[in-house]
Amino acid sequence: MTTLWQYRELFVYLVRRDLTLRYRRSVLGLLWTVLHPLAHMGVIFVVFSGVLSLRTESYAVYVLSGLLFWNFFTQSVTTSMTSLAANRALLLKVPVPKTIFPLSACLSGLANWVISIGPLLLILVVSGHPMGTSLLFLPIAIVVGFLFTAGVGLALAPLAVFFRDVVEMVTVVLRLLYYLTPIMYPITMVPERFTWIIRLNPVGPVLEIFRGPIYLGLIPSVQSMAAALLVALVALAVGATVYRLTGDRVAYHI
Amino acid sequence: MGPVRINLEGVSVRYRLSTHRIHSLKEWLISCLGGGLSYRDLWALRDVSMSVRAGETLGVIGPNGAGKSTLLRVVGEVLRPTTGRVRIAGRVAPILSLGAGFSGDLTGVENVYINALLLGRTRSEIDSSIDGIVDFAGLAEFIDSPAHTYSTGMMARLGFAIATAWAPEVLILDEVLSVGDAHHVERCRARIESLQAAGSTVLMASHSRHAILANCRRCIWLDHGTVVMDGPAEETLEAYHATVATCLGADRPRPSAPPGGLRFSG
Numbered sequence: 431m432t433t434l435w436q437y438r439e440l441f442v443y444l445v446r447r448d449l450t451l452r453y454r455r456s457v458l459g460l461l462w463t464v465l466h467p468l469a470h471m472g473v474i475f476v477v478f479s480g481v482l483s484l485r486t487e488s489y490a491v492y493v494l495s496g497l498l499f500w501n502f503f504t505q506s507v508t509t510s511m512t513s514l515a516a517n518r519a520l521l522l523k524v525p526v527p528k529t530i531f532p533l534s535a536c537l538s539g540l541a542n543w544v545i546s547i548g549p550l551l552l553i554l555v556v557s558g559h560p561m562g563t564s565l566l567f568l569p570i571a572i573v574v575g576f577l578f579t580a581g582v583g584l585a586l587a588p589l590a591v592f593f594r595d596v597v598e599m600v601t602v603v604l605r606l607l608y609y610l611t612p613i614m615y616p617i618t619m620v621p622e623r624f625t626w627i628i629r630l631n632p633v634g635p636v637l638e639i640f641r642g643p644i645y646l647g648l649i650p651s652v653q654s655m656a657a658a659l660l661v662a663l664v665a666l667a668v669g670a671t672v673y674r675l676t677g678d679r680v681a682y683h684i
Numbered sequence: 685m686g687p688v689r690i691n692l693e694g695v696s697v698r699y700r701l702s703t704h705r706i707h708s709l710k711e712w713l714i715s716c717l718g719g720g721l722s723y724r725d726l727w728a729l730r731d732v733s734m735s736v737r738a739g740e741t742l743g744v745i746g747p748n749g750a751g752k753s754t755l756l757r758v759v760g761e762v763l764r765p766t767t768g769r770v771r772i773a774g775r776v777a778p779i780l781s782l783g784a785g786f787s788g789d790l791t792g793v794e795n796v797y798i799n800a801l802l803l804g805r806t807r808s809e810i811d812s813s814i815d816g817i818v819d820f821a822g823l824a825e826f827i828d829s830p831a832h833t834y835s836t837g838m839m840a841r842l843g844f845a846i847a848t849a850w851a852p853e854v855l856i857l858d859e860v861l862s863v864g865d866a867h868h869v870e871r872c873r874a875r876i877e878s879l880q881a882a883g884s885t886v887l888m889a890s891h892s893r894h895a896i897l898a899n900c901r902r903c904i905w906l907d908h909g910t911v912v913m914d915g916p917a918e919e920t921l922e923a924y925h926a927t928v929a930t931c932l933g934a935d936r937p938r939p940s941a942p943p944g945g946l947r948f949s950g
Contacts (some may be wrong), residue, residue, distance in 0.1 A: 436804070439807050440801035440802060443798050447787065447794070454789055472922060520785050521785045522757055522763075523757075523760060523778040523784050523785075524780070524784075524803065525760060525776060526802055526804075531816070572778075593709040593712060594710060595710060642779065680765045681757070681763045682700075682763055
């Protein structure tokens, strides 16, 4: 941890690089980091509140807030997994902690997540969704979501170096997890006898404390908060352990 | 002579190559269940011991696959040896090139910041040295252009300028002087000399007899992961080139090749 703190300036540069490189040489440049999620959300909003004419407009807000977290999670995990191979040449030359690469991938995801909150608030205003002080809880939910995602990314990054098919497997698992997580459907739609499957899904509690304050306008209960924090800390512990056990071997296999 | 900067004691590096190539988790599980994995061991370094002092420039020579890059990785603290002990006093600066550390889409300045931060420098240190770095690399007019517009030589100059900007305790040069033009090579030699005078230890791997003779007084010759010779640069080079000549003359494998003749490349 203390060594990672020494590299804080590097993290800033790496995240800035990821954000600017994506849209460099485009006409609108950095504006795209806001426009892209806004356009994406606009489409979803129109589809779910207009075309499908589901009962309430707030259903679109439910889906949107869920997707924001999900996009952050999958984007960060996927780029973390390939981050070591992508920086192979660097890893074999510079004695930096190898955790820098998956962590900066997650931090770039985090930056995109935080930026996309802006367009989300805009949609809340446009749709007339009630907004309360519960939104002030979002920073805490985002930190917990980041810790969880960083843990998963740290655990998978070295595994993807040792076994090439981990990337493929995780992609499939993420797809499955997407349907097992109540993002597009409310959990109340799930038949009673299947809810345990949904409840076993570790992503659920972490998503819930982010979506609750936006969609329900409620600060999460102590139980949901504890569940999310527990899941996040377990993921982080697993990630740190995998890294400690395998970090030295990465240079041999990459 | 100054204090010992690099100290290796009985350092060996073993790469395990599975006899049937295993790249996937599935294949690994199958082979584990089906009677265990069989490996072939490849010793990229075998019981290497050496010390290099402050102010010394050590050349590393040997054929492809002799273990030169592995040795530089061990000294650069990016590869922990399988057995043996490595002690490095101070900061190590490797030279970065395109592919390692340089992003083609970023400008020269942005690349300088990222690379120097990777080498453990702080932003304020870079702020105050950036002009000197750009100047040494001779890239003043190009420094705000994206790095993919640079030639290989320009990139090499920038990498060298960054790595040497703060007089690192240990400088690692892996065949990087060979891409510059004569003018740059001479400036590099001068800078290496002044670093040496300031107490830096330089480790340089090269196939260029000229580069070794111009920069190093001491040189080690590696073959199949072991140190064949460690001595004054002229003598080591002479002995090495003598065996190359014998091999060519007699048209047979190198004398020190072990049975099986497996070599490590990279």
